[in-house]
Amino acid sequence: MRQLAVVLALALAASIVGAASPPAASGSNVPDVETRRSGLQLTPMPRTAQLYATNCQGCHGEFGSSAAEIPTLAGRVGYFTRIPDGRRYLVQVPNVALNANSDADIAAVLNWLLATYSRAQLPADFQPYTASEVAELRQARIDVAASRRRVVDALVAAGQIPSADTLALPYIVLY
Amino acid sequence: MKPISSGRFDGLIESLSRGAAQLTSRRGFLSQCGLWLVAASSLPLLPVARRAQAGEQSAPKPARKFASEFANHAQTNDPTRCNYWRYCASDGYLCACCGGGPHTCPPGTSPSPTSWIGSCINPDDGKTYLIAYRDCCGQDSCGRCACLGQEGDMPSYRPQVNNDIVWCFGASSMVYHCSSAGLVGLAE
Numbered sequence: 375m376r377q378l379a380v381v382l383a384l385a386l387a388a389s390i391v392g393a394a395s396p397p398a399a400s401g402s403n404v405p406d407v408e409t410r411r412s413g414l415q416l417t418p419m420p421r422t423a424q425l426y427a428t429n430c431q432g433c434h435g436e437f438g439s440s441a442a443e444i445p446t447l448a449g450r451v452g453y454f455t456r457i458p459d460g461r462r463y464l465v466q467v468p469n470v471a472l473n474a475n476s477d478a479d480i481a482a483v484l485n486w487l488l489a490t491y492s493r494a495q496l497p498a499d500f501q502p503y504t505a506s507e508v509a510e511l512r513q514a515r516i517d518v519a520a521s522r523r524r525v526v527d528a529l530v531a532a533g534q535i536p537s538a539d540t541l542a543l544p545y546i547v548l549y
Numbered sequence: 550m551k552p553i554s555s556g557r558f559d560g561l562i563e564s565l566s567r568g569a570a571q572l573t574s575r576r577g578f579l580s581q582c583g584l585w586l587v588a589a590s591s592l593p594l595l596p597v598a599r600r601a602q603a604g605e606q607s608a609p610k611p612a613r614k615f616a617s618e619f620a621n622h623a624q625t626n627d628p629t630r631c632n633y634w635r636y637c638a639s640d641g642y643l644c645a646c647c648g649g650g651p652h653t654c655p656p657g658t659s660p661s662p663t664s665w666i667g668s669c670i671n672p673d674d675g676k677t678y679l680i681a682y683r684d685c686c687g688q689d690s691c692g693r694c695a696c697l698g699q700e701g702d703m704p705s706y707r708p709q710v711n712n713d714i715v716w717c718f719g720a721s722s723m724v725y726h727c728s729s730a731g732l733v734g735l736a737e
Contacts, residue, residue: 402674402676402735404671404674404678404732404735405625405671405673405674406625406634406635406671406732407625407626407627407628408628408650408651408652409732410625416678416732416734416735417735418734418735418736418737419679419734419735419736419737420737421737423734424679424734424736424737427666427679427733427734428666428667428668428679429709431666431681431733432663432664432665432666432681432709433663433709433718435662440662440663440719441661441662441663441718441719441720442719443663443718443719444663444718444719469709474707
């Protein structure tokens with residue numbers, strides 16, 4: 375009988391503790407085995423950040439830089455917009471030109487990533503990309519390495535970057 | 550009664566069958582036999598133990614229908630099973646079965662700095678989350694819990710959203726061990 379009373383008391387205590395703990399499914403807590411306990415709450419990502427995440431972030435990184443193999447955006451990509459050829463190049467690189475998203479979305483994500491990762495490198499009179507500009511530019515199919523070399527040389531010649539090293543890609547030895 | 554058979558074996562059989570004829574009634578046997586036949590055939594029709602027989606398929610009956618077929622059969626509790634909701638586009642061995650977690654690499658391997666980012670519907674709140682599929686690299690293939698989710702997976706001529714290729718670009722080793730699925734954010 376005494377044991378039964380102890381068990382009942384424990385069960386009662388457990389139910390009170392259970393009721394007192396914060397409700398797991400409230401608000402926007404992520405219902406997942408890892409986040410249910412931690413109470414992680416997520417707010418929806420802005421649309422442009424989401425476009426960047428699903429189309430660019432996997433390789434270019436959450437903060438605009440990643441592995442040596444991947445061109446760094448942070449503190450660099452804005453230089454390209456300083457001359458018309460460079461501005462064109464950013465739309466004509468294959469993963470932008472051939473992207474499955476609309477011209478308006480591509481313009482939005484380009485403007486977003488330029489302002490987010492490389493604002494300091496943008497020219498003072500920077501004009502954001504428009505959907506119609508992207509639509510026209512993305513028709514072209516370029517030789518990426520040759521185009522990039524030409525743009526970087528032109529940037530150096532125009533005095534926009536101190537030397538080609540500013541935008542250099544590392545020489546990678548995989549094996 | 551005097552046996553009519555002469556051989557010893559015949560006699561044994563005769564006495565057995567005579568005994569059976571004297572002890573059992575033919576009508577009784579037929580009625581018993583019929584009873585068992587009916588009982589045996591109607592027993593599976595009773596509404597007993599149907600759930601256990603149906604197994605896992607019918608237990609978590611999805612109340613809602615999501616746009617993603619994967620999400621309709623997904624769960625949020627066990628990262629060591631293929632239908633864990635984050636694995637909607639995971640192709641490979643689950644790190645959670647290989648000594649790591651759903652988004653952590655097993656000891657001795659390192660996460661690739663590059664990943665591909667897809668989205669999965671969480672079956673419990675119906676919201677869409679962005680998921681980073683990041684391979685753990687540097688050890689031979691784990692070989693446990695091979696899973697193939699194909700939500701949003703594109704052919705390999707769209708390599709940035711293809712899960713057939715080894716995503717160890719930039720890692721210290723291109724040797725694939727297992728696949729992880731990290732939570733990136735909540736979609737709009």
